[in-house]
Amino acid sequence: MPSFNYKTSFFIDTSYTNPRRAVYAIEGSGLTTKFEHNAFFSTCYTPKSSTEVNMGRPAAEQVKRGSVQDFPFALDVVCEGLNPTVKPPVKVYFEGNSVRDGVLNLNGVGQPGIAKGVAISLTSDKNVALPFSKAKAVALDWQDSGPGNERYRFAAKARYVTTGAEVAAGKADATLTYVLEYN
Numbered sequence: 174m175p176s177f178n179y180k181t182s183f184f185i186d187t188s189y190t191n192p193r194r195a196v197y198a199i200e201g202s203g204l205t206t207k208f209e210h211n212a213f214f215s216t217c218y219t220p221k222s223s224t225e226v227n228m229g230r231p232a233a234e235q236v237k238r239g240s241v242q243d244f245p246f247a248l249d250v251v252c253e254g255l256n257p258t259v260k261p262p263v264k265v266y267f268e269g270n271s272v273r274d275g276v277l278n279l280n281g282v283g284q285p286g287i288a289k290g291v292a293i294s295l296t297s298d299k300n301v302a303l304p305f306s307k308a309k310a311v312a313l314d315w316q317d318s319g320p321g322n323e324r325y326r327f328a329a330k331a332r333y334v335t336t337g338a339e340v341a342a343g344k345a346d347a348t349l350t351y352v353l354e355y356n
Contacts, residue, residue, distance in 0.1 A: 275302025
């Protein structure tokens with residue numbers, strides 16, 4: 174790449190009411206630039222628009238005893254664009270009505286007909302509480318490469334848990350939103 178010369182000047186106003194323009198010259202010769210491209214993907218998306226986890230209808234006593242089962246689910250992600258030689262990380266974190274990482278409150282909590290004393294525990298397949306902040310985003314597992322894309326997966330599980338309050342039967346649905354972080 175050939176080198177180039179550059180010359181310019183700039184000023185700084187030190188007072189808005191009585192401008193004093195100090196002018197500074199900037200000059201360089203034999204300069205070169207290096208452009209680096211570190212964007213790996215043009216887009217990442219999930220092939221399924223939503224994932225529903227049918228957690229059944231356990232009895233209130235099962236929830237109280239902690240004897241409800243885990244319900245596995247997965248978030249499959251396809252990233253398109255450049256095919257990198259090193260698989261860049263794709264991370265995920267979650268948003269929802271949550272008091273702390275890994276615990277999701279029910280939709281309509283406190284309203285008539287909604288279960289009481291119940292929340293949904295959410296953990297990764299590695300038993301790590303699902304993060305509800307960008308700072309704690311976790312990496313998805315790379316699966317394989319396709320023509321012009323990379324495929325990733327995040328496996329997790331959900332189960333009903335008690336919140337410490339008295340458990341009472343009712344509707345126990347919740348909504349979780351995922352946020353992908355890539356490039």
